[in-house]
Amino acid sequence: MKHRARWIALSAGAVVVVLAIVLATQVGTDPRADANKSHLLGQTAPAYDLPTLDGGRVRSSDLAGKVVIVNFWNSWCIPCQQEHPALTEFFRRHAGDPGFAMVGIVRDDTDSAVRSYVTDEGVPYTVALDPGAQASLDFGTRGQPETYAISPDGVIAGTQFGPSSVTNLEQMYAAARGQR
């Protein structure tokens, strides 16, 4: 009887110790950290074929062999508005490079609101719409802005969740060109 009670006490103690170790090692870690990064980094970028705001289409297959910066954004998102000058400046720096393309994919917005934003603010790169949100889902987006740098061989070489700066756009661009 005494031994049995001892074993039960020991087992209860073991459970408490395991719980304490787990809690101690997890203190300070963000349980949602997993949600703040792309799990597609290093993987082949999803294919897309989307209508553009100017009535054309943009296809990932047509951009193969180029470094492609894909930015998910919309007109009502304040961080998207904040990063707009950085995206524009970055695009102007590389616009003359035939091995470079940049696509802004609109997520969760209306065509008219996007059209009016583009007219007012000026977006010099291709603006694509994502009806049905298939591209947003395929890229594993959780909101906007999110930016992906795709290498010429179609691999996601850099990602940014939240507003980008010119510096981190340049870093992602260099990573996508294989110039880390």
Next chain:
Amino acid sequence: MTRRLLPWLALAAVVVVTLAIVVWPSGGKPSAAERARSIGSELRCPDCESQSIAQSSTETARAARADIRQRIAAGQSDADIRQAYIDKFGDSILLKPESSGLGILVWGLPAAALVLGGGGLVLALRRWRREPHLHATDADRELVQQARPVR
């Protein structure tokens, strides 16, 4: 002996019947729509807080529901579909913790606590039962009489 065992047998029967009702699969094979709803209810809506893909009305959640239906139609298993979403979004896409790795603690600790608590209760009950029932002897009664104040 049989009378002593009867409460335990009754308790065991209640446990078995309850488990059978709760765990036993209801109905036959689930339809594609039921499977899609079930998978969607286990996955977190990617662009909203604490809502499942099945509940949310965001564009991405609607796209995910369509994607799950397509995957089912293409013959993918529930586990394959769940894994595809984990590969794309990470473990945080799951509304329920996984039953492997660290996630097993979430499921295992309450069960372990239940087993240990139940074991402790059984031991305590058995110990209380074994304690001798004392009856007052004549000597005890005499002692009490002596201790009582004389009126």
